[in-house]
Amino acid sequence: MKFAVQVEDLKKIYHLKGETVYALRGVTFNVPEGDYVAIMGTSGSGKSTLLNLLGCLDRPSHGSILLGGSDTSKLSDDELSYLRASRVGIIFQAYNLIQQLTVLENIEVPLYYRGKVSPEDRRRCKELALMVGLQGRLDHRPMQLSGGQQQRVAVARSLINNPDYILADEPTGNLDSKTTEEILSLFERLNNEGRTIILVTHEDDVSEHARRVMRLSDGELAEDRLIVNRRSALATSAS
């Protein structure tokens, strides 16, 4: 089995004003290619820390993260930046689009940081925008879009570099239930096409769409189970 990401004895320790905080106390798990994992946990459980580490935004204090077989824990800031641009697709709760750019330009941004942008890449941007359902919105600015549409732009942006996995941090936290269903069905479709998705959430409704649920508690992995009665958004939503 090929793994999208392998996490080995991951620890993260913060030193705040002489106080030592153990955010992660040794977490080990693998995410096989094509998996759909929901990471759950209350606030303070180490969820955000794990997300930052998986998103290559931070380095662990101990342990390793193997991305496509190579360890990210010893990489320089520039090398981590390159991984973020080329191997990981991140989706945020607050969409985090760049306000002064159009939809299409927003999708393009990671391409510049990876290297040259070819006409082929441009075509792919448009394809992705259409694929997530942004027909007729390509030249709009984020301000002119609804929350659900903005999140679709973010999904398209996360896919532009063909990442090893998509990391989604509470992607439906700001959305109403109908739009939530739409976004989740988009994820499901992507997962059915073979994309690996790691989703961080605290809502059971959301996590039940995944194939597998991991629950963090006090910096440790408290639960890691497959979902038996998986809910399908595709069945309920027509998008």
Added chain:
Amino acid sequence: MFGIRVWILGVKSLLLHPMRSLLTILGIFIGVASVIWLVAIGEGISLKAQEQIEGLGAENVLVRSVKPPAEANTSARGITPYGLTRDDLHLLEETIPTVDQAIPIREIRREFSRGPVSMFGRLVGCTPEYAEVTRLQIQSGHFLSDAELSGRDNVCVLAAEVTERLFGFANPIGKKIHVEADYYTVVGVLKPRAATAAIGGSMSGQEFNKDVYIPISTLWQRVGDQVMTRRSGSFEGEIIELNQITLRIKKKTGLLDVPAVLATADVIRASLSHHDRAKDISVVVPLELLEQSRQTRLMFMVFMGLIAAISLLVGGIGIMNIMLATVTERTREIGIRRAIGAKRRDIVRQFLVETIVLSVVGGLTGILGGLCCVPAVDLMRWGVENYDPELIAMLPDSIRDVRPQIVLISIPIAFVISVIVGIVFGIYPAHRAANLDPIEALRSAN
């Protein structure tokens, strides 16, 4: 450099806050324009001073009669002879071997008339060499000749303004003008000539365009040494043989021999030491003045440069201030860009490009503003002349007539400095942006 996309993005970001960007550019604009203006005006003033001094002739030494103070002038008859004499002229001519030519000059204020038209001007008695030594240029006819000098002929050469006032468009050559009791036949007309400098206390500025030149021998014969001037009901007289002797120093192989000129000037001062007690002459050495003016010019340049540097510094601080505000405001955007793959140097680049765009636009418009210096100064002068003529009359010549001289090298220098200012003052905000922790930046409210 950096790729076109980064520049486009930079311009776009700046256009998001047009007013803010405009004000920032204004800082650099003022800096660059003031560099060019200050240098141009300084250059204009010093060039004018140099021109005026050179007008006296760098290879010449001028000895002028100076009217002694009034209390020294109260002899029984009320009139005391003073100033240079014909003996002085012969003394200088005969005894100093490095003197090439000694040109005596006698000037009297007179009214010139032709028919009903009349004007006041200077009647100048001189020799034929005068034209060459003071660089007079003939418009038509000829300057005074040796034959006219020795023949004491009643001939004259008119300066430009005299010609225009008395003759209009008519050809004056061969016609006569009337000065007091005498008639003089016009033999030549001069081109207009710029006034010379008023130099310290030793020499007042001279206006040449109202002159009428006649052979000095004729003047001595017709007018004599004693001149009576009517002044507020009483007559005032003075006895003076020569107003000025212009001495031309011999040149070595056609080049200006600076030490020889300075040495000869000392000999001349020594030769005329018998005037020391009366203090009725002054020796003017244009070359010395030229040296002084060069030093003044250099000081002026340094001073102007300093002021300009300060204004550019202020402009730079303006850029830094705005960019720091921008970085704070765009923390969120920086976080997003970092999270989706921007390296630190990508962020540095992005912000640096913005400061460079600001400073380059400021620099370019500043250069345009700087080039407007000459017409703007003309406009200002025109305005003041029309609305407050008294003010302009009060100003000294050198300021009233100044023409800014744009120094070409100041343009690229100002531009390069503005770009450097943009980079230097942009680096700190850009680094601050790049060193933000992406996780923290993403949490920011903006």
